[in-house]
Amino acid sequence: MFLNINLESSEPIYIQLQHQIIEGIAKGRISPGDPLPSVRSLASDIGINLHTVNKVYQLLKQDGYILIHRQKGVVINPEGPPKADEEYKQSLRANIRPLIAASICRGIEEEEFLQICKELFNEFKEEGEKK
Amino acid sequence: MFLNINLESSEPIYIQLQHQIIEGIAKGRISPGDPLPSVRSLASDIGINLHTVNKVYQLLKQDGYILIHRQKGVVINPEGPPKADEEYKQSLRANIRPLIAASICRGIEEEEFLQICKELFNEFKEEGEKK
DNA sequence: TATCTGTTATATTATGAATATAACAGATAG
DNA sequence: CTATCTGTTATATTCATAATATAACAGATA
Numbered sequence: 001m002f003l004n005i006n007l008e009s010s011e012p013i014y015i016q017l018q019h020q021i022i023e024g025i026a027k028g029r030i031s032p033g034d035p036l037p038s039v040r041s042l043a044s045d046i047g048i049n050l051h052t053v054n055k056v057y058q059l060l061k062q063d064g065y066i067l068i069h070r071q072k073g074v075v076i077n078p079e080g081p082p083k084a085d086e087e088y089k090q091s092l093r094a095n096i097r098p099l100i101a102a103s104i105c106r107g108i109e110e111e112e113f114l115q116i117c118k119e120l121f122n123e124f125k126e127e128g129e130k131k
Numbered sequence: 132m133f134l135n136i137n138l139e140s141s142e143p144i145y146i147q148l149q150h151q152i153i154e155g156i157a158k159g160r161i162s163p164g165d166p167l168p169s170v171r172s173l174a175s176d177i178g179i180n181l182h183t184v185n186k187v188y189q190l191l192k193q194d195g196y197i198l199i200h201r202q203k204g205v206v207i208n209p210e211g212p213p214k215a216d217e218e219y220k221q222s223l224r225a226n227i228r229p230l231i232a233a234s235i236c237r238g239i240e241e242e243e244f245l246q247i248c249k250e251l252f253n254e255f256k257e258e259g260e261k262k
Numbered sequence: 263t264a265t266c267t268g269t270t271a272t273a274t275t276a277t278g279a280a281t282a283t284a285a286c287a288g289a290t291a292g
Numbered sequence: 293c294t295a296t297c298t299g300t301t302a303t304a305t306t307c308a309t310a311a312t313a314t315a316a317c318a319g320a321t322a
Contacts, residue, residue, distance in 0.1 A: 019228075019229040022229065022233055023228065023229065023232040026231075026232040026233075026236050081236055081237055082237070084237040084239050088237060089239075092230065092247065093250075096227075096230065096248060096251055097150075097251055097254075098153065099226055100157075100248065100252060101150070101153050101156075101157040102153055103215065103223065105153060105156055105157050105196065105211060106211075106213070106214055106219060107214045107215060108215050108220075108223075110252045114248060114249070116220065116224060116227065117245060117248060118241070118245070119224075120224060121231060121244070124231065124232065
Protein backbone atom coordinates (compact mmCIF):
# COMPACT_ATOMS: atom_id res chain seq x y z
CA MET A 1 0.00 0.00 0.00
CA PHE A 2 0.83 3.69 -0.11
CA LEU A 3 0.35 4.09 3.62
CA ASN A 4 2.81 5.87 5.83
CA ILE A 5 1.75 5.75 9.47
CA ASN A 6 3.71 7.54 12.18
CA LEU A 7 3.24 5.65 15.42
CA GLU A 8 4.96 8.43 17.40
CA SER A 9 2.69 11.22 16.15
CA SER A 10 0.25 12.88 18.51
CA GLU A 11 -2.32 12.45 15.75
CA PRO A 12 -4.23 9.24 16.49
CA ILE A 13 -3.34 6.28 14.29
CA TYR A 14 -6.91 5.74 13.17
CA ILE A 15 -7.15 9.37 12.01
CA GLN A 16 -3.93 9.09 9.98
CA LEU A 17 -5.18 5.89 8.41
CA GLN A 18 -8.58 7.35 7.62
CA HIS A 19 -7.07 10.46 6.04
CA GLN A 20 -4.53 8.57 3.95
CA ILE A 21 -7.10 6.18 2.55
CA ILE A 22 -9.42 9.06 1.63
CA GLU A 23 -6.47 10.87 0.05
CA GLY A 24 -5.64 7.68 -1.84
CA ILE A 25 -9.16 7.65 -3.25
CA ALA A 26 -9.08 11.37 -4.08
CA LYS A 27 -5.78 10.92 -5.92
CA GLY A 28 -6.98 7.88 -7.82
CA ARG A 29 -4.29 5.67 -6.34
CA ILE A 30 -7.11 3.33 -5.51
CA SER A 31 -10.11 3.22 -7.82
CA PRO A 32 -13.78 2.39 -7.32
CA GLY A 33 -14.11 -1.38 -7.06
CA ASP A 34 -10.55 -1.94 -5.89
CA PRO A 35 -10.15 -4.23 -2.89
CA LEU A 36 -8.61 -3.15 0.40
CA PRO A 37 -6.53 -5.49 2.58
CA SER A 38 -8.28 -7.44 5.30
CA VAL A 39 -8.29 -5.87 8.75
CA ARG A 40 -5.85 -8.49 9.97
CA SER A 41 -3.32 -8.30 7.14
CA LEU A 42 -3.32 -4.50 7.06
CA ALA A 43 -2.94 -4.37 10.82
CA SER A 44 0.05 -6.71 10.79
CA ASP A 45 1.57 -4.88 7.81
CA ILE A 46 1.53 -1.59 9.69
CA GLY A 47 2.28 -3.23 13.00
CA ILE A 48 -0.86 -2.17 14.81
CA ASN A 49 -3.91 -3.80 16.28
CA LEU A 50 -6.70 -5.37 14.26
CA HIS A 51 -9.29 -3.29 16.05
CA THR A 52 -7.70 -0.02 15.05
CA VAL A 53 -8.01 -0.96 11.38
CA ASN A 54 -11.53 -2.23 11.93
CA LYS A 55 -12.49 1.09 13.49
CA VAL A 56 -11.23 2.93 10.40
CA TYR A 57 -13.11 0.60 8.04
CA GLN A 58 -16.31 1.13 10.00
CA LEU A 59 -15.93 4.90 9.76
CA LEU A 60 -15.17 4.73 6.03
CA LYS A 61 -18.16 2.46 5.51
CA GLN A 62 -20.39 4.82 7.48
CA ASP A 63 -19.32 7.72 5.24
CA GLY A 64 -19.85 5.72 2.05
CA TYR A 65 -16.21 5.47 1.00
CA ILE A 66 -16.10 1.67 1.08
CA LEU A 67 -18.35 -1.36 0.96
CA ILE A 68 -17.93 -4.44 3.09
CA HIS A 69 -19.30 -7.67 1.65
CA ARG A 70 -19.17 -10.84 3.69
CA GLN A 71 -17.78 -12.53 0.58
CA LYS A 72 -15.86 -10.07 -1.54
CA GLY A 73 -14.22 -8.45 1.45
CA VAL A 74 -13.58 -4.71 1.58
CA VAL A 75 -13.97 -2.71 -1.63
CA ILE A 76 -13.83 0.95 -2.62
CA ASN A 77 -17.41 2.08 -3.18
CA PRO A 78 -18.01 2.48 -6.95
CA GLU A 79 -20.65 5.10 -6.15
CA GLY A 80 -18.38 7.01 -3.83
CA PRO A 81 -19.63 8.87 -0.76
CA PRO A 82 -22.78 11.01 -1.08
CA LYS A 83 -22.35 14.44 -2.66
CA ALA A 84 -21.69 17.26 -0.22
CA ASP A 85 -24.95 18.69 1.13
CA GLU A 86 -25.39 21.99 2.95
CA GLU A 87 -24.74 20.36 6.31
CA TYR A 88 -21.43 18.99 5.07
CA LYS A 89 -20.38 22.35 3.67
CA GLN A 90 -21.26 23.93 6.99
CA SER A 91 -18.92 21.60 8.86
CA LEU A 92 -16.29 22.18 6.18
CA ARG A 93 -16.48 25.91 6.84
CA ALA A 94 -16.21 25.25 10.57
CA ASN A 95 -13.03 23.29 9.95
CA ILE A 96 -11.42 25.89 7.69
CA ARG A 97 -12.37 28.95 9.78
CA PRO A 98 -9.77 28.52 12.57
CA LEU A 99 -7.06 27.89 9.96
CA ILE A 100 -7.89 31.14 8.22
CA ALA A 101 -8.09 33.08 11.48
CA ALA A 102 -4.64 31.91 12.55
CA SER A 103 -3.26 32.57 9.07
CA ILE A 104 -4.53 36.15 9.14
CA CYS A 105 -2.88 36.74 12.51
CA ARG A 106 0.39 35.44 11.09
CA GLY A 107 0.29 37.70 8.08
CA ILE A 108 -0.83 35.24 5.43
CA GLU A 109 -2.97 37.20 2.99
CA GLU A 110 -6.02 35.82 1.21
CA GLU A 111 -4.09 35.50 -2.05
CA GLU A 112 -1.38 33.36 -0.51
CA PHE A 113 -3.87 31.17 1.30
CA LEU A 114 -5.82 30.56 -1.90
CA GLN A 115 -2.55 29.83 -3.69
CA ILE A 116 -1.73 27.14 -1.13
CA CYS A 117 -5.17 25.58 -1.67
CA LYS A 118 -4.66 25.62 -5.44
CA GLU A 119 -1.31 23.88 -5.06
CA LEU A 120 -2.92 21.23 -2.90
CA PHE A 121 -5.62 20.67 -5.49
CA ASN A 122 -2.89 20.23 -8.08
CA GLU A 123 -1.29 17.62 -5.84
CA PHE A 124 -4.44 15.56 -6.35
CA LYS A 125 -4.94 16.31 -10.03
CA GLU A 126 -1.41 15.45 -11.09
CA GLU A 127 -1.54 12.05 -9.47
CA GLY A 128 -4.89 11.37 -11.04
CA GLU A 129 -3.42 11.83 -14.51
CA LYS A 130 -0.52 9.43 -14.03
CA LYS A 131 -2.85 6.47 -14.43
CA MET B 132 -17.02 38.83 25.78
CA PHE B 133 -17.94 37.46 22.38
CA LEU B 134 -17.38 33.86 23.50
CA ASN B 135 -19.80 31.08 22.80
CA ILE B 136 -18.64 27.83 24.36
CA ASN B 137 -20.55 24.58 23.87
CA LEU B 138 -19.95 22.39 26.90
CA GLU B 139 -21.66 19.43 25.21
CA SER B 140 -19.48 19.48 22.09
CA SER B 141 -17.00 16.69 21.46
CA GLU B 142 -14.52 19.44 20.67
CA PRO B 143 -12.54 20.11 23.87
CA ILE B 144 -13.45 23.31 25.71
CA TYR B 145 -9.88 24.62 25.64
CA ILE B 146 -9.74 24.21 21.84
CA GLN B 147 -13.01 26.11 21.37
CA LEU B 148 -11.74 28.88 23.62
CA GLN B 149 -8.39 29.06 21.87
CA HIS B 150 -10.00 29.23 18.44
CA GLN B 151 -12.56 31.84 19.40
CA ILE B 152 -9.99 34.15 20.95
CA ILE B 153 -7.75 33.85 17.89
CA GLU B 154 -10.78 34.51 15.67
CA GLY B 155 -11.60 37.51 17.85
CA ILE B 156 -8.12 38.88 17.21
CA ALA B 157 -8.30 38.16 13.49
CA LYS B 158 -11.63 39.96 13.25
CA GLY B 159 -10.43 42.95 15.24
CA ARG B 160 -13.05 42.42 17.93
CA ILE B 161 -10.15 42.65 20.32
CA SER B 162 -7.22 44.87 19.41
CA PRO B 163 -3.53 44.80 20.25
CA GLY B 164 -3.09 46.09 23.79
CA ASP B 165 -6.62 45.21 24.88
CA PRO B 166 -6.91 43.37 28.19
CA LEU B 167 -8.37 39.90 28.57
CA PRO B 168 -10.36 38.83 31.64
CA SER B 169 -8.50 37.16 34.48
CA VAL B 170 -8.41 33.38 34.43
CA ARG B 171 -10.79 33.27 37.38
CA SER B 172 -13.39 35.72 36.13
CA LEU B 173 -13.47 34.27 32.62
CA ALA B 174 -13.74 30.77 34.05
CA SER B 175 -16.68 31.68 36.26
CA ASP B 176 -18.32 33.65 33.42
CA ILE B 177 -18.29 30.60 31.18
CA GLY B 178 -18.91 28.22 34.03
CA ILE B 179 -15.73 26.20 33.70
CA ASN B 180 -12.61 25.58 35.70
CA LEU B 181 -9.87 28.12 36.25
CA HIS B 182 -7.24 25.69 34.99
CA THR B 183 -8.93 25.25 31.64
CA VAL B 184 -8.72 28.99 31.01
CA ASN B 185 -5.16 29.07 32.30
CA LYS B 186 -4.22 26.30 29.86
CA VAL B 187 -5.59 28.35 26.97
CA TYR B 188 -3.74 31.48 28.09
CA GLN B 189 -0.49 29.53 28.32
CA LEU B 190 -0.96 28.21 24.78
CA LEU B 191 -1.80 31.68 23.44
CA LYS B 192 1.23 33.13 25.22
CA GLN B 193 3.45 30.43 23.79
CA ASP B 194 2.26 31.28 20.28
CA GLY B 195 2.75 35.01 20.80
CA TYR B 196 -0.92 36.01 20.72
CA ILE B 197 -0.96 37.47 24.21
CA LEU B 198 1.36 38.83 26.88
CA ILE B 199 1.03 38.11 30.57
CA HIS B 200 2.41 40.76 32.91
CA ARG B 201 2.42 40.17 36.61
CA GLN B 202 0.98 43.67 36.97
CA LYS B 203 -1.06 44.59 33.90
CA GLY B 204 -2.64 41.19 33.68
CA VAL B 205 -3.34 39.53 30.33
CA VAL B 206 -3.07 41.68 27.20
CA ILE B 207 -3.32 41.11 23.45
CA ASN B 208 0.23 41.22 22.10
CA PRO B 209 0.73 44.52 20.19
CA GLU B 210 3.34 42.77 18.05
CA GLY B 211 1.09 39.84 17.30
CA PRO B 212 2.39 36.30 16.80
CA PRO B 213 5.50 35.79 14.63
CA LYS B 214 4.96 35.88 10.87
CA ALA B 215 4.31 32.50 9.27
CA ASP B 216 7.58 30.77 8.39
CA GLU B 217 8.02 27.81 6.08
CA GLU B 218 7.48 25.35 8.93
CA TYR B 219 4.17 26.97 9.79
CA LYS B 220 3.02 26.89 6.19
CA GLN B 221 3.97 23.25 6.01
CA SER B 222 1.73 22.41 8.96
CA LEU B 223 -0.99 24.60 7.45
CA ARG B 224 -0.86 22.51 4.28
CA ALA B 225 -1.00 19.34 6.38
CA ASN B 226 -4.17 20.63 8.01
CA ILE B 227 -5.88 21.65 4.78
CA ARG B 228 -4.95 18.54 2.77
CA PRO B 229 -7.44 16.10 4.34
CA LEU B 230 -10.21 18.69 3.97
CA ILE B 231 -9.51 19.00 0.27
CA ALA B 232 -9.24 15.24 -0.21
CA ALA B 233 -12.64 14.66 1.38
CA SER B 234 -14.13 17.57 -0.57
CA ILE B 235 -12.93 16.10 -3.86
CA CYS B 236 -14.49 12.74 -3.01
CA ARG B 237 -17.77 14.50 -2.29
CA GLY B 238 -17.81 16.37 -5.57
CA ILE B 239 -16.72 19.79 -4.39
CA GLU B 240 -14.69 21.31 -7.22
CA GLU B 241 -11.68 23.55 -6.76
CA GLU B 242 -13.70 26.63 -7.69
CA GLU B 243 -16.33 26.01 -5.05
CA PHE B 244 -13.73 25.26 -2.38
CA LEU B 245 -11.86 28.49 -3.14
CA GLN B 246 -15.16 30.35 -3.08
CA ILE B 247 -15.86 29.05 0.42
CA CYS B 248 -12.42 30.22 1.53
CA LYS B 249 -13.03 33.66 0.03
CA GLU B 250 -16.32 33.94 1.88
CA LEU B 251 -14.61 33.04 5.11
CA PHE B 252 -11.97 35.70 4.52
CA ASN B 253 -14.76 38.19 3.97
CA GLU B 254 -16.26 37.14 7.29
CA PHE B 255 -13.09 38.49 8.88
CA LYS B 256 -12.70 41.57 6.71
CA GLU B 257 -16.26 42.79 7.18
CA GLU B 258 -16.00 42.66 10.94
CA GLY B 259 -12.71 44.48 10.84
CA GLU B 260 -14.32 47.43 9.05
CA LYS B 261 -17.15 47.87 11.51
CA LYS B 262 -14.81 49.55 13.98
C1' DT C 263 -4.61 44.53 55.82
C1' DA C 264 -7.56 42.40 52.64
C1' DT C 265 -8.12 41.33 47.85
C1' DC C 266 -7.02 40.08 43.23
C1' DT C 267 -3.52 38.55 40.08
C1' DG C 268 -0.95 34.55 37.64
C1' DT C 269 1.31 30.32 38.98
C1' DT C 270 2.24 25.84 40.88
C1' DA C 271 1.16 21.48 43.06
C1' DT C 272 -1.58 17.44 43.89
C1' DA C 273 -5.43 14.45 43.30
C1' DT C 274 -9.58 12.65 41.11
C1' DT C 275 -12.88 11.59 37.54
C1' DA C 276 -14.18 10.64 32.85
C1' DT C 277 -13.28 9.75 28.19
C1' DG C 278 -10.91 8.16 24.19
C1' DA C 279 -7.08 5.66 21.87
C1' DA C 280 -4.88 1.43 21.47
C1' DT C 281 -3.93 -3.05 22.69
C1' DA C 282 -4.74 -8.14 23.95
C1' DT C 283 -7.27 -12.31 23.79
C1' DA C 284 -11.06 -14.81 22.63
C1' DA C 285 -14.84 -16.44 20.26
C1' DC C 286 -18.56 -16.77 16.46
C1' DA C 287 -20.51 -17.34 11.78
C1' DG C 288 -20.05 -17.26 6.94
C1' DA C 289 -17.26 -18.09 2.88
C1' DT C 290 -13.45 -20.51 0.59
C1' DA C 291 -9.67 -23.64 -0.79
C1' DG C 292 -7.48 -28.12 -0.31
C1' DC D 293 -15.12 -32.57 5.64
C1' DT D 294 -11.53 -29.89 7.38
C1' DA D 295 -8.74 -26.04 7.85
C1' DT D 296 -8.31 -21.35 6.96
C1' DC D 297 -9.55 -16.64 6.24
C1' DT D 298 -13.13 -13.21 6.43
C1' DG D 299 -15.67 -9.39 9.18
C1' DT D 300 -17.83 -8.96 13.67
C1' DT D 301 -18.62 -8.89 18.57
C1' DA D 302 -17.40 -9.07 23.40
C1' DT D 303 -14.55 -8.16 27.34
C1' DA D 304 -10.69 -6.32 29.71
C1' DT D 305 -6.55 -3.57 30.38
C1' DT D 306 -3.25 0.11 29.74
C1' DC D 307 -2.21 4.78 28.77
C1' DA D 308 -2.84 9.65 27.75
C1' DT D 309 -5.72 13.62 27.74
C1' DA D 310 -9.49 16.70 29.24
C1' DA D 311 -11.60 18.71 33.02
C1' DT D 312 -12.43 19.31 37.57
C1' DA D 313 -11.50 20.34 42.75
C1' DT D 314 -8.91 22.21 46.43
C1' DA D 315 -5.11 24.38 48.12
C1' DA D 316 -1.35 27.26 48.58
C1' DC D 317 2.28 30.93 47.23
C1' DA D 318 4.08 35.48 45.77
C1' DG D 319 3.51 39.87 43.72
C1' DA D 320 0.58 43.88 42.94
C1' DT D 321 -3.30 46.90 44.30
C1' DA D 322 -6.76 49.54 46.81
